[in-house]
Amino acid sequence: MWLSEVMLQQTRVETVKPYFHRWLDRFPTLQTLAEAPLDDVLKAWEGLGYYSRARNFHRAVREVAERHDGRIPDDPVAFRGLPGVGRYTAGAVMSIAFGREEALVDGNVRRVFARWTDDPAPADPALWSLAAALAPGARPGDVNQAVMELGATLCVPRAPLCGECPVREHCRAFRRGSQAERPAPKKARPTPHEDTAVALVEHEGRTLLVRRPVDARLGGMWAFPAAVRRRGESVAAAAERAVREGLALEVRAGAAIGTVKHTFTHVRASYHAVRCTLLSGDPRPLHYDAWAWATPADLSSYALPVAQRRIAALAAEPRCSAERTAEPAVPPSTFESLLRY
Ligand code: SF4
Known part of the structure; x- marks a missing residue:
């Protein structure tokens, strides 16, 4: 479950599926992954992108093997202390896998909460305290997954399906008719x-x-x-x-x-x-x-x-006379480091 959360960051489910299965074939236990060299780990991740996720996951699993007797800690503070484990991943693993009353906020949750509160730009502290208010109870993992699923299926970015929404009477944006503008789009920064x-x-x-x-x-x-x-x-x-x-x-x-x-x-x-x-x-x-x-x-x-x-x-490709000789235009940037690319 931890692995799937890491793989799914910034990546679509359909893309992740084959990687997830191949990974489990290659590293069937936490111990096999902990003992694997980083080269093998990155080879198994090749093509999935955001390789820091693989490096951190590998380091974290090694730490679990060495310092936690090979058992993933069910204590939120200890789990959060592992390399690469952020607030969202900690909330997801703790609540879904261990039934701990831990909150989580991801992109889907943010959109749902922005609409429930009719807030065009909800700040992180407000989002996390709203999520924390929902977590206590017998099934915090189910509650967290329900909000994420609502955002993924009905409360979608464009044209939310409010007519089918089970919580519409609690949704301020729905009552005011502002759901299409919530949250307000962030200004896109030019990409260098x-x-x-x-x-x-x-x-x-x-x-x-x-x-x-x-x-x-x-x-x-x-x-x-x-x-x-x-x-x-x-x-x-x-x-x-x-x-x-x-x-x-x-x-x-x-x-x-x-x-x-x-x-x-x-x-x-x-x-x-x-x-x-x-x-x-x-x-x-x-x-x-x-x-x-x-x-x-x-x-x-x-x-x-x-x-x-x-x-x-x-x-x-076979070499031919067309093997390009044209020199691309002089770059506009002055980046010089060998390792910036
Ligand atoms: S009523 Fe509409 S905007 Fe409000 S939570 Fe449901 S789907 Fe989202």
Whole structure:
């Protein structure tokens, strides 16, 4: 149940289902997961995104194995102290799995409460105290799930089905006819853009991979060396710099492979991939945790984020004269870190 709550954060049920079943086949007990290396855990999570969830869940399970005798603590304070366990997850697991009178608030609950109270922008403290008022009783987990389900099925963002709602007589927004405006939409912030050069260093039939530091974005995942372009920097220069600064290797950038676009929660990224030839040096992981030379067949055994898989697929396409030589426009941003991408 804890696993499903973690997987379902920011992710649709239909997407999660196959991952959930595969995960349980691969890690049938808490102990097998606790003993698994992070590489295996991230490989099982590959494609589900938001990889910090997998890293934190793995750390939390290890802590349960080592400090709680392998039993998930049913004490809200102890459970909340585990890595990655936020207020919502704690409320869900404690109330649903252990029958503890703990509150929870997620996006669906927020919308339902905003309509019950006819509040266009309910603050977190008000939402949590309303949820806390509902939790006491014999079946707090059922109550919490009922409110979430109401938000998911009837009290939907657009055109709520108030005629079928079992609590409409308690709903202030329904009485006033304001339910379509509750909660008021949040102002969308512009999403920053990162323009990244990706180096596919090819040598004797293998391609160079790096493992990203655990505390970086996509931490623990494997990737091709890359750097966010500096203002005025060409893709070739940024790719060569990525390999030099990240691995102490000198390479020469050659033909462009293509561009892959990917949107993260807070940033849109354009990855410009370019083939590179090894000139000199032995790899040293200066900005990375590890490196490896991978054959095309090896690639499937590494945990690669979706965008990196797409780059690998582009690179595997037959080369032709159309192998892109055009240089993308100079990036508007000045992001410089190797690990911002
Ligand atoms: S009456 Fe309508 S707006 Fe109010 S809780 Fe029910 S579905 Fe939502």
